[in-house]
Amino acid sequence: MIAVTNTATTKALWYLTRGTGLVALLLLTASVVLGIMESVRWARPRWPKLLTAGLHKNVSLLVLAFLGLHIVTAVADGFAPIGWLAVVVPFQSTYRPLWLGFGAIAVDLLLAITITSLLRQHIGYRVWRAVHLMAYACWPVALLHGLGTGSDTRLGWVLFLSLGCLALVVAAAWWRVAVRPPDTEGVRPLAVLASAVASIAIIGWLMAGPLRPGWARRAGTPAALISGRPATTTPAGTSGNGNASSATSPPSTSGKATSSAIQIPFQAAFRGTVTQQSGGGDDGRGRTTVNITGTLSGGASGALRVVLSGRGIDGGGVEMESSRATLGPLSSPSQYQGQITTLQGTDMQLQLRDASGHSVTVALHLQINGDGSATGTVQAQ
Secondary structure, eight states: OOOOOOHHHHHHHHHHHHHHHHHHHHHHHHHHHHHHHHHTTOOBTTBOHHHHHHHHHHHHHHHHHHHHHHHHHHHHHOSSOOOTHHHHSTTOOSSSHHHHHHHHHHHHHHHHHHHHHHTHHHHOHHHHHHHHTTHHHHHHHHHHHHHHHOTTTTSHHHHHHHHHHHHHHHHHHHHHHHHSOOSSTTHHHHHHHHHHHHHHHHHHHHHHTTTSTTHHHHTTOOHHHHHTOOOOOOOTTOOOOOOSOOSSSOOOTTOBTTBTTOOSSEEEEEEEEEEEEEOOOTTSOOEEEEEEEEEEESSOOEEEEEEEEEEEOTTSOEEEEEEEEEEEOTTSTTSEEEEEEEEETTEEEEEEEOTTOOEEEEEEEEEEOTTSEEEEEEEEO
16 A cells, blocks of 8 residues: 655645755855954944944844754655754765765854854853854855755756855955955965855856756765655654655655655546557568657646557557556656556556555556657556
8 A cells, every 4th residue: 555645745844945045045144244244343324333243143043043944844854864963963864965964064063153152251252253263164064065955056046046145255255355454464365365266166066066967866865865766764863765755856746655746546648659660570570669658747747658569560550569668757757667468459557566566557548649649548546
């Protein structure tokens, strides 16, 4: 029996995780810029220093609030196998360990900054100042975490937002060096050069990594998530495989069972193409292969492919000797695999199974047009 998952809740958590992460990055960027403004004691008649200091403090608190929501929704989502331990212990998660590890480092740095800020009067200014400077390291680590872990990095507006944050922080750092240059001679050009090189390196890495196809696998996404196969959810604080889903798109609300993009049972419309290839043979009836490929719409969204082979029949068609069939979401079109069990003209019944042994019976009713296109209905149970 196939288990039912609450995909509506899963999808909401998926969007909340990414939304709160992006907002946290924006707020952290604003906090860094305001901190730079406060460090040079920048003020104007309509913008006193107290306003900058108060705004910096409040924005920093908002960062913690959205970061907390980001963490809770990411762990509760189950879309990726992230346990509570992975939140604070870097590089131990099975899901994109390097990039998720950067997120854990950013969390640890922010916690250290927050705790020492609360204890500033007890630990002294020098200790507080030394720890507070880690905010400059926290920001690029958080940026790399978002770009490397986020499944929406390739979206135009997300990329624009991330690069905009990068440009804003670099501009603020250059302004800081120009307004109050370091005491040590030669540090100013070194700081400017280092920030420029770091920016170019990040952009180059983006183009060679997250912006290129196949990043999910190279980033360390478990194969079960990429292929859409079901996985086991582990208790909080442990690591393992997460719920079955695509690693590059939000779980679909039409999901049930082993795939959140295909709901079983369903009845859907089919639209695709039918191609036929014939080979030679001593008796003039060479081996013929018929390929039926198309997509589902209406009651389900996904892809269906049926291939049958056998002796060609005079006047067209094939006397089937072997067959194979696949069904699945567009992100994993071969999730269910099997063969034809009954064939009557253009009506056929398929028996399919997924990697965990879940069985699906599919009835395909086709109408083939003269131009090779095909329409019909698909029923699955």
